Amino acid sequence: MIPAVVTAGGRLEGALAEATGQSVKALVALHEGTPMLWRVLEALSGSGVIGDTVVVGPDALKPHVGAACLIPEGDSGIENLIRGLEYIGSAPPAPKIGGANVGGFALFAASDLPYLCAESVRWLVENAPEDADIVFPITDRQRYEARFPGTPGAWTKLRDGELTGGSVFLMRPAAVQRNRGLIEKVFNARKSQWQMAQLLGLSFALKFATGGLTIAAAEARATALTGCRCRALPDAHPHLACDLDTHEEWLYLKGLGRP
Numbered sequence: 566m567i568p569a570v571v572t573a574g575g576r577l578e579g580a581l582a583e584a585t586g587q588s589v590k591a592l593v594a595l596h597e598g599t600p601m602l603w604r605v606l607e608a609l610s611g612s613g614v615i616g617d618t619v620v621v622g623p624d625a626l627k628p629h630v631g632a633a634c635l636i637p638e639g640d641s642g643i644e645n646l647i648r649g650l651e652y653i654g655s656a657p658p659a660p661k662i663g664g665a666n667v668g669g670f671a672l673f674a675a676s677d678l679p680y681l682c683a684e685s686v687r688w689l690v691e692n693a694p695e696d697a698d699i700v701f702p703i704t705d706r707q708r709y710e711a712r713f714p715g716t717p718g719a720w721t722k723l724r725d726g727e728l729t730g731g732s733v734f735l736m737r738p739a740a741v742q743r744n745r746g747l748i749e750k751v752f753n754a755r756k757s758q759w760q761m762a763q764l765l766g767l768s769f770a771l772k773f774a775t776g777g778l779t780i781a782a783a784e785a786r787a788t789a790l791t792g793c794r795c796r797a798l799p800d801a802h803p804h805l806a807c808d809l810d811t812h813e814e815w816l817y818l819k820g821l822g823r824p
Contacts, residue, residue: 566616567690569609570649573602573622573676574638580812589625591676593809596823601809602629602676611683614690615672619652621645622676643749646673650738669739670700675732677809679818680713685802689733698740698793702731702801703780712803713821717813722776723783731805736793744792751790764790 573591585593591602602620609615610632618633620626622645626635636652639645653671670693674681693700706720706727720727741748751764765773769786772778780797787795809815 566614567670567672568653569615569618569672569674570646570653571602571605571609571618571620571633571674571676572642572645572649573620573626574642574645575675575677581815584812584815589623590809591622591626592629593677593815595679595809595818600629601679602626603631605674605676605678605681606631606633608678608681608683608686609672609674612686612690613683614687617653619649620676621649641753643753647742647745649673650736650741653738669737670735671738672733672735675808678732678804678807679809680804680807680821681733682802682804685804686733688802689731689735689798689805692798693735694796694798696794697735697796698737699787699791699795700735700798701795702734702798702805703728704731704799704801704803704806708800709803709806713807715817716807717811717817718806724777724779725799728780729806731801732808733805740793747790747792751787 573589575590577585577588577590577593582588587593592600594600606618606620609618620630620633620635622635622638624635634652636648639648650671670690672686672690689700689702705725706729709718709729710716718729720729765786769778769782772782780799784795784797807818809818
C-alpha cells in the first residue's frame with residue numbers, strides 16, 4: 566500500500582463558478598450531488614493499492630474527506646503538493662504489486678476527476694516503471710475519445726501522435742523534495758510559452774511547436790530540467806485524464822451521465 570496526496574485547493578470563478586454554484590472546485594457535484602473529491606477518494610480507497618491519503622485544501626472540505634487526513638492549503642498548487650509530500654514523508658518500502666516494485670512511490674491525484682475509478686488507479690501502480698522517480702500517464706486521442714466521444718479537451722501534438730496527460734501520477738517523495746527548486750520553476754512556467762521556452766531551450770521549443778518532438782525526447786528533457794528520472798506511461802486509462810477546467814467541459818461532463 567502506497568500513500569497518496571490529493572490537492573484540492575483550486576478555486577472557481579466566472580461562468581464555471583456560476584454554473585456549478587461552487588467556489589471550491591473539488592466540491593463541484595456532477596451527478597446526484599456527489600462532489601468530485603468524494604469520487605477521487607472512493608477510487609483511491611477501492612483500488613487496493615493505496616494506503617494513507619492526505620487531502621490538501623480549505624476547511625470547507627472537512628465533511629467530505631472521510632478517512633483521509635485534511636491539512637491546510639498553501640498559496641499555489643506546487644506548494645500544496647510539497648505540503649502533502651512533507652506530511653506523508655518518504656514512502657516506506659512496499660511489496661511488489663502486479664509484478665511492479667512500487668517501494669518508495671507516492672501517488673498524486675488532482676481533485677477534479679469525476680470519472681476516476683479504482684481500476685485506473687490500480688493499473689497505474691501495477692505498470693509503473695521501476696527506474697523512474699516520476700511516472701506520468703499519457704493517452705492518445707483515439708483511445709480517449711473512444712471512452713469520451715466528442716470531448717472538448719485539448720491535445721498535444723508530438724511525433725508519436727496527439728496525446729493528453731493524466732492528472733494522477735506517481736512520484737518518489739524523496740527525489741521530488743531534493744529537486745524542489747527545479748520542479749517549482751517548471752511548474753510556475755507551465756502556462757507561459759515564453760518562460761517555458763526559456764527553460765526548454767530554443768531547439769526543443771521549436772520541435773514542440775512544429776510537432777516534431779517525441780515522447781522519449783520529452784522524457785529526457787524533463788529529467789534534465791527537474792533532476793528526477795521522468796518516465797511517461799503510454800496507453801493510460803482515459804479516466805486518469807478526464808478533468809474539469811472550463812465551462813465547456815462542465816456542460817460536456819454533465820451530459821455524460823453517471824460514471
